[in-house]
Amino acid sequence: MKSIVIIGGGFSGTTTAINLARLSATPLQITIVSNNRLPCRGIAYSTRNSSHLLNVVARNMSALADQPNHFVEWLSTRSEYLDEPLPKLREKFVPRKVYGDYLHCLFQWYFGTFAEEKKMKLETVHDEARDILIKDQRAKVILTGGRVVSADKVVLAVGNQAPADFRLRGLDVRSLKYIGNPWIGWETRLPSSDQDVLLIGTGLTMVDTFLTLRDLGWKGKIFAVSRNGLLPLSHFKGFDYPELLDDENATIEFRKIFSIFKQHYRTTLNSNLNPAILVDKLRPFTQRIWQNFSVFEKKQFNRRFRTQWNVMRHRIAPEIHRQLREAITQKQLEVIKGRLCECVESKEKMKIRVEGKHAKRVIEVGAVINCTGPQESYVPSESKLFKNLFFHGLVQPDEMNMGIKVAPSFSVIDRGGNTSEILFAMGALLKGTLWESTAVPELRTQAFRIAETIAERSHSSEIVEDVLEYSI
Ligand SMILES: Cc1cc2nc3c(=O)[nH]c(=O)nc-3n(C[C@H](O)[C@H](O)[C@H](O)COP(=O)(O)OP(=O)(O)OC[C@H]3O[C@@H](n4cnc5c(N)ncnc54)[C@H](O)[C@@H]3O)c2cc1C
CATH class of the missing domain: 3.50.50.60 (FAD/NAD(P)-binding domain)
Incomplete structure (x- = not known):
């Protein structure tokens, strides 16, 4: 056998x-x-x-x-x-x-x-x-x-x-206040629920972690920081939109795809349409497009467009998106666009220095949770x-x-x-x-x-x- x-x-x-x-x-x-x-x-x-x-x-x-x-x-x-x-x-x-x-x-x-x-x-x-x-x-x-x-x-x-440990000056990844993997058995390591926490990342893992904290009745403030400060988009109702590619031109080079995408991106914005439809329109071709890119083009894509692509591609249920927006309005969740620069840990807290484009601030939290994904x-x-x-x-x-x-x-x-x-x-x-x-x-x-x-x-x-x- x-x-x-x-x-x-x-x-x-x-x-x-x-x-x-x-x-x-x-x-x-x-x-x-x-x-x-x-x-x-x-x-x-x-x-x-x-x-x-x-x-x-x-x-x-x-x-x-x-x-x-x-x-x-x-x-x-x-x-x-x-x-x-x-x-x-x-x-x-x-x-x-x-x-x-x-x-x-x-x-x-x-x-x-x-x-x-x-x-x-x-x-x-x-x-x-x-x-x-x-x-x-x-x-x-x-x-x-x-x-x-x-x-x-x-x-x-x-x-x-599993997510790689986050590298940050002064952050000891063995600290009890650092949670490196919020996918398995991490809730028992949380501090008391009146403490503020910092989530590193603003993507899908952050969304799950936020929902878990909220369901635990978290009373402290939840900060979520990433370099782009972008939350995943919500799923939306589709609408008629022309195809971007067909089977014949699906294997064109990066420069041409980029130019087609840019042109349609402008069209959607000018027509008040959701540009995420473009990612959906490319979906039947994405594997082929990627395989046809040279290594240089793949690296270029990853460097310049990956984040925006992921935000438009990996969308969340509208009800979850609404809950996030509500939590932001109620100041339970604060999403920060910025770079984590340093961590100083004391007995009770972790002080994290975050630098945005125009402002610097220090956030004091009881735990830091790594939500950067796999x-x-x-x-x-x-x-x-x-x-x-x-x-x-x-x-x-x-x-x-x-x-x-x-x-x-x-x-x-x-x-x-x-x-x-x-x-x-x-x-x-x-x-x-x-x-x-x-x-x-x-x-x-x-x-x-x-x-x-x-x-x-x-x-x-x-x-x-x-x-x-x-x-x-
Ligand atoms: C939080 C989250 C939500 C998601 N939601 C969706 C969704 O809504 N819809 C969707 O389509 N996709 C979703 N995905 C994508 C998801 O990755 C896939 O849908 C799918 O679950 C992946 O399954 P998998 O078996 O490849 O990987 P996994 O689910 O990771 O399973 C692999 C298993 O192999 C085990 N393993 C690894 N190495 C070894 C080893 N050496 N020996 C023994 N066991 C080992 C791991 O412990 C794990 O249990 C989500 C992913 C995540 C992380």
Whole structure:
């Protein structure tokens, strides 16, 4: 029996396993190794907080690339949505914990009934994979607990890395007042709720952290600082707008794309339209555009436009946006555009000096929370697994050092430039290769394609890759 090890049990690992069970004509031994205590949910869908909403509408969140309505159909069976008309349900931003329930439910069904009938064997192992050795066309996955699992194929579905520690003069990252990772088990480290806190970053992680603090009944002031001081935009109702590109000119160089974008940007502003529509219009082409850029162009894009792109691209549910605006009006939240310059820590407080374009100020807080988002580069990386994979030459960084190099089949390319027949990678690891490799619509396609390859199936044309981001 062919054996597959999937490292990571979040959305990517779970849906790869499900697709393997669906697509393979022969029985497989599938082992999912995950260091997350909660099965299937990964970082994003492990939250129990109902205020943490999906930032993608329900109609785009099917876990199955060949069944685009699957999530909405599942959602419509839940008692809390029974009275919701279908067109409204499709446009809803539901709590992320509900999406975690969906993934777990899907997984149980496929591996309870379906896979059993196909004589598939599944094992989930709660441990950390720390190394992979490859010999004679077989892999040995070495776990921190000491176990070694042999495999014919290994899928790296490890998700985002934890945020890198924030570097600031005078800031001791070992301090009890510094919270380096607000994704896992951080609430217990907060000071008393009457103290002010500083969130570093104003993006999606900051939004989640703010919502958690607010739900904890935070009485102190919450400061959020970033160099641009920009909050994520709200999702909006779509409107008719001409296409920017078509299949023929999607591979033009940076300069031309930039000029097209700039021209449309002006048009939208002059016509009082939301320019974020432009990012949505480019969405079917973004992976191709990115892949066609030279390294120089990619670096140029990252340096000059990445922040604005992310603000327009990674939008939040309108109700969350409204809550942020209200908190700003009520002075519960203050968003500051500026640069953190220095931290001076005393027994009770941290004093942070922030410099804006026109003003300097010192903020005194009981805790500093790093909301800068995941560390991107894998060289260097804190991950034991990746340290070892780089050491053995089984992987190489992509040309942007934003992840690892993969072939179009998602097979990993080793240090010698050889395409692996054993190792596959997906998700955040592919950011430098594809640029757009973060959200469910991309990841479900990757999971499906990898499963097709491993199951030796020809590629189906039935999968839906393009999605409408804006609300209908
Ligand atoms: C807070 C947050 C909210 C988001 N909201 C949305 C949304 O609304 N819609 C959307 O489409 N996308 C959203 N995303 C994007 C999200 O990244 C993807 O939707 C998806 O959840 C990624 O899943 P993943 O399995 O690739 O990664 P993860 O969810 O990170 O799962 C990977 C798992 O692998 C484990 N792991 C890593 N290394 C090892 C190892 N060596 N050994 C064992 N286990 C290991 C990790 O601990 C983790 O549990 C959000 C992301 C975040 C962080």
